[in-house]
Amino acid sequence: MKAYWWKILAIVLLAYTIIAGLLIDVPRLPILNETIRALFFHVTMWFGMLLMLIVAVYYGILHLRSGDLVHDDMAVEFTNTAILFGVVGISTGMIWAKFTWGDYWTNDPKLNASAIGLLMYFAYLVLRNSLTDVYQRARISAVYSIFAFAAFIPLIFILPRLTDSLHPGNGGNPGFNAYDMDSNLRTVFYPAIIGWTLLGTWISTLRVRYRRLERKLEDKLINQ
Amino acid sequence: MWKEIVLLVRKEAVLEWRQKYAINGILLYVISAVFITYLSMGAGKGNLGVPVWNALYWIIILFSSVNAVAKSFVQEHQGRQLYYYMIASPEAIILSKTIYNTLLTLVLALLGYLVFGVVFGNPVADQPLFLLNLFLGALGFSASLTMVSAIASKTSNNGTLMAILSFPVLIPILLMAIQVSKNAIDGLDREINVDKIITLLAINAIVAVSSYILFPYLWRS
Numbered sequence: 001m002k003a004y005w006w007k008i009l010a011i012v013l014l015a016y017t018i019i020a021g022l023l024i025d026v027p028r029l030p031i032l033n034e035t036i037r038a039l040f041f042h043v044t045m046w047f048g049m050l051l052m053l054i055v056a057v058y059y060g061i062l063h064l065r066s067g068d069l070v071h072d073d074m075a076v077e078f079t080n081t082a083i084l085f086g087v088v089g090i091s092t093g094m095i096w097a098k099f100t101w102g103d104y105w106t107n108d109p110k111l112n113a114s115a116i117g118l119l120m121y122f123a124y125l126v127l128r129n130s131l132t133d134v135y136q137r138a139r140i141s142a143v144y145s146i147f148a149f150a151a152f153i154p155l156i157f158i159l160p161r162l163t164d165s166l167h168p169g170n171g172g173n174p175g176f177n178a179y180d181m182d183s184n185l186r187t188v189f190y191p192a193i194i195g196w197t198l199l200g201t202w203i204s205t206l207r208v209r210y211r212r213l214e215r216k217l218e219d220k221l222i223n224q
Numbered sequence: 225m226w227k228e229i230v231l232l233v234r235k236e237a238v239l240e241w242r243q244k245y246a247i248n249g250i251l252l253y254v255i256s257a258v259f260i261t262y263l264s265m266g267a268g269k270g271n272l273g274v275p276v277w278n279a280l281y282w283i284i285i286l287f288s289s290v291n292a293v294a295k296s297f298v299q300e301h302q303g304r305q306l307y308y309y310m311i312a313s314p315e316a317i318i319l320s321k322t323i324y325n326t327l328l329t330l331v332l333a334l335l336g337y338l339v340f341g342v343v344f345g346n347p348v349a350d351q352p353l354f355l356l357n358l359f360l361g362a363l364g365f366s367a368s369l370t371m372v373s374a375i376a377s378k379t380s381n382n383g384t385l386m387a388i389l390s391f392p393v394l395i396p397i398l399l400m401a402i403q404v405s406k407n408a409i410d411g412l413d414r415e416i417n418v419d420k421i422i423t424l425l426a427i428n429a430i431v432a433v434s435s436y437i438l439f440p441y442l443w444r445s
Binding site: 064150154 | 393
């Protein structure tokens with residue numbers, strides 16, 4: 001029970017997110033209308049992605065300090081899940097944008113920044129695949145992931161604030177600023193972030209265990 | 225430490241001078257790229273709008289500096305790298321390479337600017353600001369490209385990897401530099417650019433510091 005309480009919490013929170021997210025009263029705003037519910041499924045993806053990237057960078061640093069492959073497993077799987085969340089986030093965002101801003105892709109700094117971030121992490125995967133030695137792969141990809149993260153942070157936090165954006169919090173778009181204040185939305189929004197992040201952690205840890213089993217099996221085959 | 229860096233930078237310059245084909249090749253690369261752009265645009269002097277001038281210029285600088293810096297770790301073969309490993313500290317190596325590549329990128333950018341100005345006409349109103357921005361851009365480019373070329377040199381297909389690893393990392397620097405250079409061309413009030421230049425400096429600092437911290441780990445493998 002001790003070990004998997006958070007998995008139950010994830011299921012409960014996500015069930016709550018889906019049910020309450022689709023049923024609660026939402027503020028009726030012009031243009032947005034009911035699509036504001038996408039908040040629980042789109043914006044939360046980015047929070048989950050960022051949190052998981054931070055975890056991945058943390059394990060990358062641990063790996064560089066210790067040289068232990070155990071940390072590399074965590075780093076790569078958390079990055080993989082973060083990429084999955086990023087892709088889901090960008091596609092849900094595109095659908096939402098089609099309904100509210102009228103186009104799948106608008107020239108919005110946040111959209112562009114997130115697309116660039118995804119390019120960065122796809123490059124990370126290509127880099128990993130082009131290295132054959134396990135230890136070298138772990139070390140070099142950890143170096144790149146920390147380096148890319150250091151470049152990614154100014155990209156998503158600083159650049160959008162310097163130019164106009166359709167997103168709330170920057171630029172002028174009156175239809176959007178109201179939901180920042182709505183406590184009804186918050187009661188679902190924050191649990192949703194925790195729920196999705198826990199789901200991401202669950203996926204990652206499952207894949208880490210699979211990876212470790214695979215390595216054990218390989219070692220056994222080689223050493224028999 | 226500083227003596228070591230000065231020595232290493234001088235070594236890079238001497239090496240470059242001895243095998244002139246590399247530097248001449250990259251200079252010619254810039255000139256041909258500008259000329260190809262000129263012919264493809266089919267535009268005479270002054271026909272090019274400012275945003276297009278600006279974007280074309282920076283894209284050419286981007287590609288030539290990726291090509292110029294890509295060789296900084298690749299060109300030296302394993303034996304020599306091992307030799308440096310024994311005599312120099314990794315911090316000195318990354319700093320000296322970054323300084324040298326900054327100079328190289330700056331030369332490229334200035335040459336590109338000159339040729340661009342000759343064939344397309346020179347619309348820049350605020351020269352000092354444009355040149356300052358060029359310097360900051362070159363610094364940021366070379367700081368991130370040196371690190372990426374160190375990463376890419378460890379792999380087998382480093383040409384492609386160099387490009388895909390560096391482009392996303394370079395984009396924030398490129399975007400800031402393009403915005404400032406646009407304002408410099410239009411000759412807008414310098415006040416507007418202060419926070420953009422500070423942002424550019426901050427991004428450069430982040431990239432430079434993280435490559436300074438991370439390079440020793442890369443060097444060891």
